[in-house]
Amino acid sequence: MRKIYLMPIMAIILTCTVMVICVTNQASWQNREYYNDLRYAIGLPSIAIGTNYEGTRNPLLEVFVRSLYDIPGGYDYVVPSSFIDTPLKLKEYYESVPGFNITIRRS
Amino acid sequence: MIKKHKNLLRYSFDCLSRYRMRSAVIIVTFLIATTMVSAVLFTKEGLEKEAEISVRMAPDLTVQYLKAGRVAPIPLDYANTIAEVEGVKSVVPRIWGYAGISTYTFTVIGLDTSLIPYATFGSIESGRFLKPDDAGKGNIVIGKLIAGLLNVKVGDDIILLSESVEANKFHVVGLFSDASSIYTADMIVMSIQDARQFFRMPEGYVTDFAVYVEDYEQPANVATKMSFLPNVRILDQDLLLRGYKAAYGARGGIFVTLWTILLVGAALVAFSQAVVVGHESKFEVGLLKTFGFSTLDIIEVRLVESLVLGFFATSLGMVLGYIYAAYLNAPGLVDILLGWAFLPREFRLPVFVSWTSVFSIYAVTVIPLMITTVVPAWLNAITDPELAMRRAAA
Numbered sequence: 001m002r003k004i005y006l007m008p009i010m011a012i013i014l015t016c017t018v019m020v021i022c023v024t025n026q027a028s029w030q031n032r033e034y035y036n037d038l039r040y041a042i043g044l045p046s047i048a049i050g051t052n053y054e055g056t057r058n059p060l061l062e063v064f065v066r067s068l069y070d071i072p073g074g075y076d077y078v079v080p081s082s083f084i085d086t087p088l089k090l091k092e093y094y095e096s097v098p099g100f101n102i103t104i105r106r107s
Numbered sequence: 108m109i110k111k112h113k114n115l116l117r118y119s120f121d122c123l124s125r126y127r128m129r130s131a132v133i134i135v136t137f138l139i140a141t142t143m144v145s146a147v148l149f150t151k152e153g154l155e156k157e158a159e160i161s162v163r164m165a166p167d168l169t170v171q172y173l174k175a176g177r178v179a180p181i182p183l184d185y186a187n188t189i190a191e192v193e194g195v196k197s198v199v200p201r202i203w204g205y206a207g208i209s210t211y212t213f214t215v216i217g218l219d220t221s222l223i224p225y226a227t228f229g230s231i232e233s234g235r236f237l238k239p240d241d242a243g244k245g246n247i248v249i250g251k252l253i254a255g256l257l258n259v260k261v262g263d264d265i266i267l268l269s270e271s272v273e274a275n276k277f278h279v280v281g282l283f284s285d286a287s288s289i290y291t292a293d294m295i296v297m298s299i300q301d302a303r304q305f306f307r308m309p310e311g312y313v314t315d316f317a318v319y320v321e322d323y324e325q326p327a328n329v330a331t332k333m334s335f336l337p338n339v340r341i342l343d344q345d346l347l348l349r350g351y352k353a354a355y356g357a358r359g360g361i362f363v364t365l366w367t368i369l370l371v372g373a374a375l376v377a378f379s380q381a382v383v384v385g386h387e388s389k390f391e392v393g394l395l396k397t398f399g400f401s402t403l404d405i406i407e408v409r410l411v412e413s414l415v416l417g418f419f420a421t422s423l424g425m426v427l428g429y430i431y432a433a434y435l436n437a438p439g440l441v442d443i444l445l446g447w448a449f450l451p452r453e454f455r456l457p458v459f460v461s462w463t464s465v466f467s468i469y470a471v472t473v474i475p476l477m478i479t480t481v482v483p484a485w486l487n488a489i490t491d492p493e494l495a496m497r498r499a500a501a
Binding site: 003004005007008010011012014015017018019021022025026029033034035036038039040041042043044 | 117120121123124130156160161164165166199201203214216222230286287290291294296317414415416418419422423425426429458459460461462465
């Protein structure tokens with residue numbers, strides 16, 4: 001085989017490899033054991049990442065990090081902002097959370 | 108006709124090795140950019156998918172108690188009031204929280220051992236899961252992270268310090284499996300009585316309620332019916348899912364944006380290379396046109412070149428990105444993607460390769476490369492051949 005055909009053939013092989021990875025990866029997600037009963041029994045919504053930070057397995061607001069760890073005079077904006085940009089801009093944060101005290105939100 | 112195209116193909120393949128420097132520059136720049144973009148995209152989608160699975164298994168509604176704007180233990184007698192709300196199937200009181208060991212924080216879960224489904228036992232690697240008669244005996248099941256950290260196995264005892272700085276001794280009766288680590292790595296599961304004792308939770312109070320609604324009811328509607336309850340905050344699955352997606356999506360989005368900018372840079376490098384080589388190949392193009400090549404033939408040659416280079420570099424980049432994320436746990440990248448979180452080495456990063464991601468990456472690499480290669484080739488090809496050769500010779 002001539003050397004000039006090497007790259008085109010490799011391009012085709014690699015593209016096929018990507019397709020195979022895509023198919024097998026999606027199949028592996030479908031066939032995976034999720035231990036649904038365990039998750040159902042325990043009922044925590046998060047996965048086990050972030051275990052060096054206590055907020056990550058807590059429902060919603062604690063996902064957004066310490067929003068309730070307020071300091072006198074106002075909420076701690078710095079910590080949640082450093083986690084995912086500025087959560088107060090997200091509508092999930094302020095629109096749909098019944099009972100969330102948003103009275104001191106900046107205008 | 109077919110023979111002509113075969114010859115053009117062969118000629119364009121020959122050009123790939125003749126203009127070696129241009130090919131190498133394009134391959135390297137696109138390879139770096141697509142490797143990082145694909146690793147971020149695949150990981151972001153994997154994390155979102157894992158979060159989605161866990162949220163689906165979470166209770167339909169989670170009821171918390173607010174006191175002065177902060178989450179506080181909820182009185183147990185709220186359970187009866189909530190159970191009477193139309194559409195509520197069951198209300199499960201939970202006691203859970205966090206325990207620190209060294210610099211790590213672990214999740215301590217108190218379960219009502221009389222309600223644990225038998226199928227849960229499948230997630231255990233050694234020992235056993237909690238049984239109804241484990242209530243109040245200090246028996247625990249632990250995840251791989253804590254087992255590795257303390258070097259404990261089934262049958263060993265561990266001592267955990269509570270918030271009130273009191274030593275609590277527990278007996279390990281089970282160890283969660285590697286396969287379930289993505290969910291259980293940081294968990295210490297015990298009976299609800301032991302959890303109450305560990306957290307010094309006052310009698311008559313629990314951490315929160317897991318509320319399950321009837322199949323015919325929408326959780327949001329049931330949540331609305333509970334709005335008369337004072338001091339409660341009700342979270343539904345949809346809200347949690349959107350929260351998690353926002354968390355992972357926002358961070359992933361930042362990096363995808365950065366690497367997309369890099370891709371644009373790579374496309375500019377490709378353009379610059381094409382212009383430089385285009386200058387060198389002006390004589391060649393003039394000669395080809397003198398031999399009878401049409402403008403379309405020359406564009407076809409350059410088009411094939413850019414397609415081969417684009418698919419080679421992008422596909423290789425995606426394969427490397429997949430290996431980097433799925434097998435090497437994306438060192439350097441994952442810390443930033445997860446924020447303050449960290450990834451226990453006990454499990455692999457969840458990686459999801461979707462068709463959308465794959466075709467998006469091809470779209471943002473191959474198409475710009477085609478444009479930036481074909482346009483200079485077209486400009487060369489429409490120049491008068493004699494003039495082109497004279498300019499090149501000069």
